[in-house]
Amino acid sequence: MRTVKEFGAVGDGTTDDTAAIEHAVQQSEGVLHFPKGDYLLKKPITITLDRTGFAGISGEQGTARILMDAPGPAFRLLGTHEGTASPPSFKPNVWDRQRFPTISHLEIHGLHPEADGIELIKTMQTTIQNMLIRQCRHAIHLVERNRNFLLANSHIYDCHATGVFFDHCNLHQAIITGNHISYCKQAGIRQADGDVHNIQITGNDIEYNSGLGEISAEILLEAPTEQISEYTISSNTIQATREAPGANIWIRGSQEQARLLCKLIAITGNVIGSRQHTIIVEDAARVSLTGNTIYDGIQRNVILKRCQNFVLSSNSIGTRPVRWDSTAIDGVTLEDCSHGVVNGNTFNDCRAGEAERGAGLILQNCRAVNVSGNQMDSKHAPGISLVDSHDCLVQGNLISRGDQQPASSILIDDESTTSETTSYMSW
Numbered sequence: 001m002r003t004v005k006e007f008g009a010v011g012d013g014t015t016d017d018t019a020a021i022e023h024a025v026q027q028s029e030g031v032l033h034f035p036k037g038d039y040l041l042k043k044p045i046t047i048t049l050d051r052t053g054f055a056g057i058s059g060e061q062g063t064a065r066i067l068m069d070a071p072g073p074a075f076r077l078l079g080t081h082e083g084t085a086s087p088p089s090f091k092p093n094v095w096d097r098q099r100f101p102t103i104s105h106l107e108i109h110g111l112h113p114e115a116d117g118i119e120l121i122k123t124m125q126t127t128i129q130n131m132l133i134r135q136c137r138h139a140i141h142l143v144e145r146n147r148n149f150l151l152a153n154s155h156i157y158d159c160h161a162t163g164v165f166f167d168h169c170n171l172h173q174a175i176i177t178g179n180h181i182s183y184c185k186q187a188g189i190r191q192a193d194g195d196v197h198n199i200q201i202t203g204n205d206i207e208y209n210s211g212l213g214e215i216s217a218e219i220l221l222e223a224p225t226e227q228i229s230e231y232t233i234s235s236n237t238i239q240a241t242r243e244a245p246g247a248n249i250w251i252r253g254s255q256e257q258a259r260l261l262c263k264l265i266a267i268t269g270n271v272i273g274s275r276q277h278t279i280i281v282e283d284a285a286r287v288s289l290t291g292n293t294i295y296d297g298i299q300r301n302v303i304l305k306r307c308q309n310f311v312l313s314s315n316s317i318g319t320r321p322v323r324w325d326s327t328a329i330d331g332v333t334l335e336d337c338s339h340g341v342v343n344g345n346t347f348n349d350c351r352a353g354e355a356e357r358g359a360g361l362i363l364q365n366c367r368a369v370n371v372s373g374n375q376m377d378s379k380h381a382p383g384i385s386l387v388d389s390h391d392c393l394v395q396g397n398l399i400s401r402g403d404q405q406p407a408s409s410i411l412i413d414d415e416s417t418t419s420e421t422t423s424y425m426s427w
Contacts, residue, residue, distance in 0.1 A: 003033045011037025013067060018042045025052060032057045034064035034106060044072040049079045049098040049123070059106035062132070069111040073119035073141060077101050081124045085147045085173050090124075100125040110136035113160060120146050127152075134158050138165045139184070149174040159184040161212060166191040168226075175200045185212035187220035191228060196221075198230040207239045210275075216246035221262075224254055228262040228284075233270065240275040242298055242328075248272045253283035255306065260285075267292060277303060285309050295319065295330075300352065302332040310340040318348030318377075331360045338367040347376040347383070359385035359411060363392060372396045378409065385411040392416070 005011060007027060008020035017039045024032055025045060030053045047055050057075060068074040079098045083089025101123060108117040108131070117133035119141045120126050126146065131154040133139035139156045142149065146169060156163035156179060163181040171194065181188040181204060188209040189201060206218040218238045221228045228251060238248045249272065253262025262284040272278050273295035280303045281287055287304070288311040294301045301317050304310060312332065319328050331352030334340070342361065350360030359382040363369055366389040376383040376399040383399035386392060399409040 001031060001033050002028055003035050004028075004039070005035060005037075009034075009037075009039055011035070011039050011064075013038030013040060013065075016040055016042050018045070021045055029053070030055045034059045034066070036060050036063035038065045038067055040067045040069060041074055043070045044076050044119075045074065046076040046078055047101075049077060049101060050093055053097045054099070055101040057101075057103045057106065059104070062105055062107065062130070064105075065107040065109055067109050067111055068115040068117075068136065071112055071114035073116040074108050074136075075103065075117075076119045076121070077123050077126060078121050079123040081122050081147060082145065083147075094124055098124060100127065102127045102129075104128070104130045107132040107134070108136065108139075109134055110160075113137065116141050119143065120149070122146065124148060126150070129153050131155070132157065136160065138162045138167075140164045141167060142169045142171055143167045145170040146174075147172055151176045151179060153178045155179070156181040156188070157183055161186045162190045163188045163209070164190070166194055166196050168192060169194040169196065171195070171199075172197045174198070175202075177201075177203050179204045181206045181218075182208050184209045186216050188218045189220070190217075191221045191223060193223050193226040195227045196223070196229065197227065200232045200234075201236065202232065202234045204236045206236055208241060208244075210240055210244035210246060214245045215250075216244070217248060217250040219249045220246075221250070222252045223261060224252065226254075226261065228253055229264050231265045233265075233267045236270045236272075238270055238272045242274055242296065244275045246275065247277035247280045248275050249279045249281075250277075251281045251284060251287075255283050263287075266290075271295075273297065273301075277301075279303070281305070281307055281310075283307070287311070288313075290314050292316070296328045297330050298328050300333055301330050301350075303335070304333075304337050304340075305335045307334075307337045308339050310337065312340070312342045312345065314344045316346050316348070318346070318350055331362070333362045333364065334366050334369065335364045336366070337363075337369065340366075340369045342369065342371045342374065344373045345375070347374065347378065349377055349379060350381065352381060359383055361385070363387065363389045363416075365389060367391055369393075374398070376400065376409075382411050383409045386416040387413050389416045 007024035009017040117139040129152040134157040163184045188206040278297040278301045282305040331350035
């Protein structure tokens with residue numbers, strides 16, 4: 001295998017290797033291989049897949065480092081795929097020259113404040129693995145259109161904005177697995193509008209992604225006019241610092257078309273917590289939050305706003321056991337939600353409210369919500385509160401008050417209606 005040094009790259013960290021690496025792109029038959037060294041770039045390296053043919057970028061088992069000292073991505077992969085993932089949608093040149101570009105075993109270190117790591121445009125089956133990308137603006141930036149993207153076994157660290165950024169991108173079929181994504185200032189993983197479907201985020205450690213404004217999260221999905229659909233967020237550790245604004249997971253759909261544009265989201269089997277809010281979901285339909293450990297929500301653990309056809313089930317919710325008195329409020333708030341189930345959760349020591357108002361679980365202006373089979377240790381406030389809510393069923397909950405005995409463990413205001421309120425209270 002020919003290396004970039006054979007095309008004139010020095011790799012000493014001070015010599016500008018841009019021209020030599022561009023020469024290698026043109027002459028190396030699609031493979032850029034970097035032996036041990038520090039390779040300084042002064043502008044992006046663009047690999048036009050239809051011209052170069054099949055492409056791979058590799059380092060020598062992590063010993064090579066790219067120093068990006070310019071705005072834009074260290075590597076830009078430019079394809080021409082306009083179709084979907086369906087076989088009939090492919091043009092012959094995509095299979096003949098462009099499929100499955102790979103990037104592996106390198107570090108990319110941003111030296112310029114607007115340096116990015118990798119940018120993908122109209123690619124098919126791009127695979128990024130065994131990488132370290134740090135101190136870039138965006139570590140991995142997907143724009144325009146991409147299909148069947150895979151990120152695995154990599155370290156995304158200390159980026160100025162985002163770790164993995166779906167930026168107004170038409171993207172279906174992506175897997176993000178087995179990575180550390182941490183200390184990025186706006187989000188570890190972010191979607192900004194676009195038409196994004198079928199995303200699996202599983203088995204990652206995603207943590208401490210905050211510092212750039214109030215709209216910040218470990219996973220931040222925003223699509224006020226376009227699509228957030230078919231996300232699986234499973235078996236991750238997702239945490240931050242208690243003083244961090246925003247949420248660990250924040251999903252923001254379209255108020256005008258919530259049932260159509262933000263939908264089919266499963267958040268299951270994660271450990272999530274230690275932030276201003278743990279999970280916020282706004283304007284979404286068919287959302288399932290199941291089997292998670294959700295802790296230390298300084299303002300709230302879970303907030304659902306204007307959500308429909310949702311499930312909140314079998315989660316452990318509440319304050320993290322600590323060696324000092326917790327200041328977390330914790331608890332769950334549902335606002336303007338309908339046709340949902342809150343079932344089989346444990347609420348531990350939630351402090352959202354006082355004896356006569358507020359609760360560990362608050363339903364505000366909700367309709368057709370079934371609250372049943374929950375276990376609540378609620379020493380500081382009522383267990384359940386319904387405000388301006390209608391046609392709800394509250395039954396079979398066990399609300400433990402310890403030594404406290406407030407006016408009521410279930411608060412139902414005069415404007416609310418329930419089918420049944422046969423929950424069990426114990427002191």
